[in-house]
Each structure stands twice: as structure tokens, then as C-alpha cells.
Amino acid sequence: MLIVHVVFIALFIVLGIIFMMGKGAVLIAGYNTSGRSERQKYDEKALCKFMGKSMFALSACWFISALSEVIGSLIPLWIGIGLFVGVICFMLIYANTGNRFKKQTGKP
DSSP states (O other), X not given: OHHHHHHHHHHHHHHHHHHHXXXXXXXXXXXXXXXXXXXXXXXXXXXHHHHHHHHHHHHHHHHHHHHHHHHTOXXXXXXXXXXXXHHHHHHHHHHHSTTTTBOOOSOX
């Protein structure tokens, strides 16, 4: 079971690296399904960087959950799951409020 944890941690880290380089926007749900004109309204690099940081946070949460396997206690598992859900909720709220990733048009 520890191998599964390591695979998921590695997957999140690889995705984080790809996003931090400003690539992989096609992997972001919602962004990849919108039309070309809608995608042009968003700062793709900023969105990718946010997703990259989020992937690193998710990998840290998963690592905490994996510690439960190593030390034989369920406490890190529940802490990791709680943090994982918390990070995802933060991602959803932050990304979908305040027009943070919309390109600035120059008008106040």
C-alpha cells in the first residue's frame, strides 16, 4: 500500500513541476473545455502557477496520510485527509472568486 502512496505523491509533484513551468493548462478542468475566445480572457501562466503550488500542497497532504502507513497510526491519515479536503476547498474558492486569473484590460 505504501507504493500507492508514493506513486500518488510523485504524480502530484510531477504535475506541480509541469504547472510551475507554465505548461499543462490543457490538464485544468474547465479551462480546457472553454472556447478559445474564453481562454484568451485568462492569464494562463498565473493559473498554471497557482495549480502548480496547489499540486505541491496536495502532495504534502498525501505525504502526511502516507505517514500513517509507516508509523501504524490512523491519526496522520485523518489529518492528511482533512488537509487534502481543505486544500481542495481553498483551491475551488480562490480560483473561482475575485477574477484573480482574468487578464487586466487596462480599464479601472
